[in-house]
Amino acid sequence: MPDFRFRRLAYVALRVRNVEQSGVFLKEVIGLDGDINPIGDQHFFRCGNDHHNLVLIKGEAPGLARVAFEMESERDLAAAEAHLVSLGLEPVAVAADECRALKQGRTLRVTEPATGLTVELIAGMQAHDKPFQPTLTQIARLGHLVVGSPNAAAAVDFLVKQLNFRISDQVDGIVTFLRCFPNPLHHSLGIAVAPVNRLHHVNFMVTDIDDIGRALARLKRMGVPIVYGPGRHPPSGSIFLYFLDPDGMTFEFSFGMEEFPEQAPRAARVLPGRLDSLDSWECAPPDPRFAQGGPILVAGTAA
Numbered sequence: 001m002p003d004f005r006f007r008r009l010a011y012v013a014l015r016v017r018n019v020e021q022s023g024v025f026l027k028e029v030i031g032l033d034g035d036i037n038p039i040g041d042q043h044f045f046r047c048g049n050d051h052h053n054l055v056l057i058k059g060e061a062p063g064l065a066r067v068a069f070e071m072e073s074e075r076d077l078a079a080a081e082a083h084l085v086s087l088g089l090e091p092v093a094v095a096a097d098e099c100r101a102l103k104q105g106r107t108l109r110v111t112e113p114a115t116g117l118t119v120e121l122i123a124g125m126q127a128h129d130k131p132f133q134p135t136l137t138q139i140a141r142l143g144h145l146v147v148g149s150p151n152a153a154a155a156v157d158f159l160v161k162q163l164n165f166r167i168s169d170q171v172d173g174i175v176t177f178l179r180c181f182p183n184p185l186h187h188s189l190g191i192a193v194a195p196v197n198r199l200h201h202v203n204f205m206v207t208d209i210d211d212i213g214r215a216l217a218r219l220k221r222m223g224v225p226i227v228y229g230p231g232r233h234p235p236s237g238s239i240f241l242y243f244l245d246p247d248g249m250t251f252e253f254s255f256g257m258e259e260f261p262e263q264a265p266r267a268a269r270v271l272p273g274r275l276d277s278l279d280s281w282e283c284a285p286p287d288p289r290f291a292q293g294g295p296i297l298v299a300g301t302a303a
Contacts, residue, residue: 031136063294148194
């Protein structure tokens, strides 16, 4: 097993057709703060005191640009870099001036070979100069990212064997939930089976079950498409609500999640590949638009 440790999921970067429209959605529907000035073509939003937790990049079609994980230390980043180099994956060091502009420590980017997903590893992120003030929703954190792929099994194998992720649970033939060790949350990354490499959804965790109820009412009032839920995920125990952004990409609010101890965690489970393994309430099946968001963007392609 590789010898490096993660702190957490740091941020997700998305390409959107209309940054202004998507920015309004993030602020007035989800409740993010977006007062940070853009750096180049990147626009920054946050759900806490970090400089950013979500990045928008303007492009002709929507998609997933990259996902970033914070390491526990510079030593862990160096160990990850050495391991990736040994695999012949050629991690790219982000230029120092860009790291400074992004308020990040030393940063590497590497392509996960099975999905084409750009994974960013960072040695810390600066806090914003103003404390985050929740507005619509009491958001606890950026929770997780799920991607879909026809090469899901290979992606899971790489993440576990080469990037030190741990499997928490699997729904047979549908999705694998992974945690970035030793972060205790049930999952910060999920790999779902899909016909093409694409974004599945981006999750924000909330602090109270009432946030889910208030969000449900707000989404209905604003005419935002709700594509799954509310319901409860049996693997993690989370109560969920999924909805679409202006580009048809899927976002999720969730409340509650199992946490794993670093030492002697329970064994991963394999749940049957059926809907009641995804929603124990079984209120309604997901809308066909659920998790049909844009592609995973290959590094180096035009935004």
